[in-house]
Amino acid sequence: IPIHVLHGPNLNLLGRREPGIYGTATLDDIERDLRVRAEGLGVALTIRQTNHEGELVGFVQEAGLSGAGILINAAAYTHTSVALRDAIAGSGAVAVEVHLSNVHAREAFRHVSLIAPVCAGIVCGFGPHSYGLGLEALARLLRNRLS
Numbered sequence: 001i002p003i004h005v006l007h008g009p010n011l012n013l014l015g016r017r018e019p020g021i022y023g024t025a026t027l028d029d030i031e032r033d034l035r036v037r038a039e040g041l042g043v044a045l046t047i048r049q050t051n052h053e054g055e056l057v058g059f060v061q062e063a064g065l066s067g068a069g070i071l072i073n074a075a076a077y078t079h080t081s082v083a084l085r086d087a088i089a090g091s092g093a094v095a096v097e098v099h100l101s102n103v104h105a106r107e108a109f110r111h112v113s114l115i116a117p118v119c120a121g122i123v124c125g126f127g128p129h130s131y132g133l134g135l136e137a138l139a140r141l142l143r144n145r146l147s
């Protein structure tokens with residue numbers, strides 16, 4: 001089962017960036033954990049990060065064209081990007097939205113996700129573990145689709 005893990009803006013700084021909110025785990029730490037989980041789940045992972053909205057749209061399109069599922073932390077673009085939402089909707093891919101922090105316990109502008117309506121589900125608030133939970137949920141959805 002192919003799954004593309006897409007990280008949006010500022011997540012390259014994870015570990016150093018507002019550690020009180022996002023913790024001290026780095027993107028490499030998260031990748032290591034996901035690769036271990038993916039092996040157990042029989043999932044083939046492609047992992048990418050970008051700070052650019054258009055590039056993120058391109059990554060979503062590529063995942064869709066290759067028939068992969070999408071595990072996405074769109075970071076700030078979650079709350080602003082109609083282009084990203086349209087890309088996910090148009091990709092035909094099954095997508096799961098994840099966030100490290102509990103966005104609903106934070107500023108009001110983070111309570112709205114423009115991509116949530118075009119995702120199968122959302123995991124937020126569990127720190128790096130949000131990704132692992134999201135990966136398991138997405139793998140299960142895709143497996144059920146295939147069987």
Ligand code: DQA
Binds near residue numbers: 099100
């Ligand atoms: C985030 C939450 C977003 O509101 C924020 O803009 C981020 C990270 C999270 O993982 O908690 O950059 O997506």
